Amino acid sequence: MGDNSAIEWTNATWNPTTGCTKISQGCKNCYAARLSPKLKRWGIKKYKNNFEFTQHESELGLPLKWKNSKKIFVNSMSDLFHEEAEMSFIEKCFMTMISADWHNYQILTKRPQKMVEFSRLFYKFFGFPIPPYIWMGVSVENNDTLLRIDHLRKVKCHTRFISFEPLLEKLDCVNLKNIDWAIIGGESGPNYRNIEEEWILDLIKQCKKQQVRVFFKQWGGPRPKSGGRVIRGKTYDQFPKLNSLKVAHQKKFEKLKEGLLLLQKETISKPLKVSSLINI
């Protein structure tokens, strides 16, 4: 974990929260649930609560310390929109992301209803949606979880993505309207469940038809790199395309960011709250 990730579609991981609760089939062999007890045994303080959901105020400033632009996966060891996550804490995470806007953030949840709720608050405070460099995403592993995509469409943001990993069955008629990017991957780890070529090819076809960019991450197997990531001789390495309209929107945040950085210098030990900055 930290500023050097082995995950193919990101450069770094930032875990302002750790721990989680399994909620669907995709969670069955959760990597974070397996790793947390080991990290606890190794005496890593952040994991003293094992896999119990925990917010870490001390982690809030980490992206500000990384001076070079990175793609940052927000919470590889948790779910930022977990039932126990306080809205005020999520808000602090977003203040960091707005302040450190030289990065791209990839936020992935299996709890999109809370993501929608948060984005509405964000919109109410700022008067515009979550900016394009903060990519909002959901995990979808089977047909039962396709509904998460409908929730994602309601999130007030610019960049939306789906992680179809671990892909557990063939997905029929996926509505990808307003989705920018799809990650597809098989499961890895000691109890991995098999993925079939037909499911992947069919999903890639659906993405292409609906003009969604594709990143095929892995076939899966005992280890993440076991089967490689080539399918029918091809590697799918695409990322979301941020068009000029989206980039132009970013300018609106420039002034806000300047103000935040100034305030942060003054309140270094006291993280900022959106509600303390905006009069509503």
Ligand code: SF4
């Ligand atoms: S939502 Fe993610 S982090 Fe939480 S249990 Fe499921 S797979 Fe693990």
